[in-house]
Amino acid sequence: GVKIQKRDLETKDTKAQGSATLQYTEFNIISLNDNPVLVEGKLYNKNETVKKIQTGIDGIASTSADLLPYGNYRLEESKAPEGYLTDGAKAIDFSITEDGKIVDLTDKSHSVYNQIKRGDIEGVKIGAGTHKRLAGVPFRITSKTTGESHIVVTDKNGQFSTASSWASHKVNTNAGKSSEDGVWFGTSEPDDSKGALLYDTYVIEELKCDSNAGFKLIPAFEVVVSRNKVTVDLGTLTDEYEKEITIHTTATDKKTGEKMIVAGKDIKIVDKVTLDGLETGKKYKLSGWQMLKKENAELLIDGKRVDSDYTFTADSEKMTVEITFTFDGSSLGGQNLVTFEELYDMSNPKEPVKVAEHKDINDDGQTVLITERIIKIHTTATDKNGKKEIEAGKDVTIVDKVTLDGLEVGTKYKLSGWQMLKEENAELLIDGKKVSNDYEFTADNEKMTVEIAFTFDGSSLGGKSLVTFEELYDMTNPDEPKKVMEHKDITDDGQTVTIKEVPEIPDTPKDTDTPDTPSTVTKTSDSPKTG
Known part of the structure; x- marks a missing residue:
């Protein structure tokens, strides 16, 4: 019997390149014997094909061990594998000299080598409307089978080609920077007598660059390289103007x-x-x-x-x-x-x-x-019953009704108030202490009315006018209250309350004629003043 191996001529390997295959290659076994030979019950003369065999997935074709009688034979490829050329596939002569022995022709020196088909692509890149040819536009070419990917660039006329007649495959191979750089797919040495692209399907994709800026790039498309030394013309590839947004x-x-x-x-x-x-x-x-x-x-x-x-x-x-x-x-x-x-x-x-x-x-x-946030403040100071005059006494209460407008909803505020003596334009001090009060609240509205009450001993304040002063603080940061507004007008009637003298109540005389009655009245009227 006989056993033969198919190999790729470029790589000397038993694996095909691209989408080609070494499977399904057909060989004829031809008799070189002068006398007829008997194969599978039939006689064959010299130069007749005694058997056809086909390669399997591993690129090997073989016969059974006892198929061929003693003698001389020739192996000739009758059908090339897919993606390969038949030329270059040399016929091999061999002899059967031992019974039941297979003649092994799978080593590198005996294998049958095929050249893979190689082709090229070319095209012209223009912009729509003006038909301006676009220079320096890169196109990425990617093999669908292996993923191998290289870039070609258009020249000044917007043309590009992978052919060696355009740019030698050997110059700056696969640099992909200019139209002068060569292209070569596969692992073998670049050869200018062959096409750059292996038998395969490729995806062609235009890449963004300065010269196609403002254009809508053409969508990626596929091209098949299946004929040897044929340059596939992709024609004129036109970019439409991109709408300006x-x-x-x-x-x-x-x-x-x-x-x-x-x-x-x-x-x-x-x-x-x-x-x-x-x-x-x-x-x-x-x-x-x-x-x-x-x-x-x-x-x-x-x-x-x-x-x-x-x-x-x-x-x-x-x-x-x-x-x-x-x-x-x-x-x-x-x-x-x-x-x-x-x-x-x-x-x-x-x-x-x-x-x-x-x-x-x-x-x-x-x-x-x-x-700026402007907070307006409007106030009215009165006694508990809304009167602007209060009798002097030990337990005086002034209520300040404060309307605030322009507050920031959700913000925490503190309203601080204190009493001033109008005539002196000075703080009212009782036992050396300011008469003051605070009210803290969170604004639930831009406009709010709040009340502060001031309770103090006003026994000695008869005849005095008191003015309430206020300051409003933003308490967002309690450690650093921020004053956002104040109302301090010593002449504001709304903020003013007058403390009245307590009227003198004369004692009822026991005896109308008693002369010293007036002095008693005087004493009585004196006592509140001394208090």
Whole structure:
């Protein structure tokens, strides 16, 4: 019998390259004997084919051990394996000299070698409309079978080719930097007499670069290289102009929709963004951040940017989306804030591509003014019954009814008040101590009315006018109360209460005629004054 091995001519290996295969090769066994030979019950003359054999998955074809009688034979390839040429496959002569022995022709010197088919591709890259030829555009060529991948680049005329007549396979092989660099697929040495691409199916993919910027790249496509020394012309590959994406924005206060927001701890600016020119079905990310108009610099709160982003898939060419920015803007009274945005194409999340931006520090639509928080205070000081005059006595109570407007809801405040002597414009001290009182509360409304009561010994204050003074503190940080407003007007009638002298009550005389009655009355009227 006989056993033969198929090999790849370039690699001298028993494995095929690309999508070619060494399986299913057919061989004819031809008799070289002058006398007829008997094979499988039939006589064959000289130069007749006595048997056909076919290679298996391992590229080996063989006969049974006792198929061929003694004599001389020739092995000739009658059908090349898929993806290979028959030329180069030399016929092999062998002799059967021993009974039941297989002549092994699988070593490198006896194997039958085939050249894999190799071809090339070429094309022209242009932009739509102007038909401008695009230079320096890289195309990635990837083998679907092996994943081997190389880059070709268009020349000044937008042309590219993998053929050695265009750029020798041996020059800067697979550098992929310019149209002068050669291309070669497979593990064998580059050979300019052959095509660069092995028998296979390839994916051709245009890559982004400066010269195709602003164009919508053609989608990746497949091409089959199946004929030897044939250059597949991919024709004119046209990039359509990409629609320019426009961004139109309006930034406002989230709650009121106004362009002015009162300074506070919980500011919410909402940016309503209309995008036009989107590609339906594509994933985008809109990123925005706040800028200080005066400084033309990013707004930092506690060293951090005030930013926000929104990722979405376009379901229409034109879409309106909203981004909200939430931050503590207590200290930003008087500042104009401008929202900046960038839009990214997220087709490849690892490499977002910026496709549009809106950064105009002078754009009124993007601007919101943070105004100072002004808290108004209105007060009325009276006695418990709402009267503005109180009789002097040991237990005097003044109630101050305070209406506050412009509070920040949710903020903790402390209202501190104390009594002043109007004539002296000085603090009222009783036993060396200020007459004061505090009231702490959390604002549940912008406008609130609260009461503070001051109770003290006012026995000696007959004829005096007392004025209540107040200060309002923001207690967000209890260790550092922050004064946000005060009401200290010594001439304010609303804040003033008058302490009346206690009227003299004359004792009822026992005897109308008694002359010393007046002095008794005098004594009586004296006693409250001395107290």
